[in-house]
Amino acid sequence: MSQVSTFTSSGTPSRLPALFISHGSPMLALVDSPAHKFLQELGKSLPRPAxxxxxxxxxxSIGGAAVSLAQQPATIHDFxxxxxxLFDIQYPAPGAPQVGEHAAALLEEAGFAVSRSTTRGLDHGAWVPLYLMYPAADIPTLQVSVIRGATAAQHERLGWALAPLRDQGVLVIGSGSLTHNLYEFRGQEIDEPAQEWVTKFSDWMAEKLQNGDRDALLDYRQQAPYATRNHPTDEHLMPLYAAMGAGGAGAKVERLHSSNEYGILAMDAYAFG
Structure with a gap:
């Protein structure tokens, strides 16, 4: 992992990268694995987010983005x-309603319809990685939805809209999974060697991301090997495009982590910007 800039002497937070994290199975919170260890170290390597x-x-969400304005988001055990x-774990991070209102306004300015929720808690796509990255649960946290049926390009645009938050010390994370076909899970052990159809897809994504081949990435359904087998539905890859957009045009891309779990889940993580 490369060095990440730290806070300036004036006390103003430096601009954090946007991150894509593969959260894999909810058991990531408990089971020691390369991805588990990586997330434990990742939080320590970054400046503290506001x-x-x-x-x-x-x-x-349907028809537009949704933003959580909960004052004290509940820990959702959505599995x-x-x-x-695993169900006993609580992640009592405070909410960030003011940041949420700013995020909602930015999305509306970018042309998205936006719904606001004062009750939405943190699902396991949020609290599982944050439980490892920031175990003290003391950083204000909110969620933004992916949009059902929206394209990779639309999710990239959603990320672009959120990019100004990074100038305020806000850490923008897209949490999904680089590969996500749970129909292929048949009781494999966590250290089962990755299937060829998984590695070919993750290698293709790494090459296109590191080469900045945006057109190919946005057309991954047609161009990536085994795209449909790795993603029968799109929702777990769309956070990658949100993070890519939040990194900004021409952002440097860094592959922070690569491992596999259960032979079918590529646990790759990327930084943008």
Whole structure:
């Protein structure tokens, strides 16, 4: 991982990169793995954010974006069939309604219809990685939805709209999964070697991201190998495009982490800007 700039001597926060994080299975919070260790170190490597905005694959809105304005977001355990220990985890980060209002205004200025929620909590796309990155749960946090049926280009534009928040020390995170086909899970162990159709897709994404091939990335459904097999539906890849947009035009792209879990989940993470 490259050095990330720190706070300036004047006390003004430096401009944080936008991040894409693969959150994988909710068990990421508990099970020791390369991705688990990476997220534990990632939070330590960054300047402390003033607030965190998470564009999560697990909040889909219809017809426009949604923004959480909750004062004290609840920890949403939006899954089943996992150990009781996972359901016992709480992530009591304070909300960031003022940042949320600013985010909503920026999205509206960019032409998005926006709904606001004063009750939406933090789903596992948000709290699982943040539980590892910032275990003290003391940084104001809010979520922005992905838009059901919207294209990669539209999610990139959503990220562009949120980019000015980075100038205020806000960390913008797109939380999804570089590959996400749970139909292929058949009880594999966490360290099962990655399937070829997973590695070919993740390698293609890495090459296009690092070469700045925006046209190919936006057309990943047609151009990437095994695109449909890795993403039967789009919602877990759309946060990557939001992070890419939030990084700004011509942003430097850095692959911060690459590993695989259960043979089917590529746990790649990227920084933009």
């Amino acid at each position: 607030a965190i905005v998470v564009v999560s694959a697990h909040w889909e 089943g069939g996992f150990p009781r220990t």
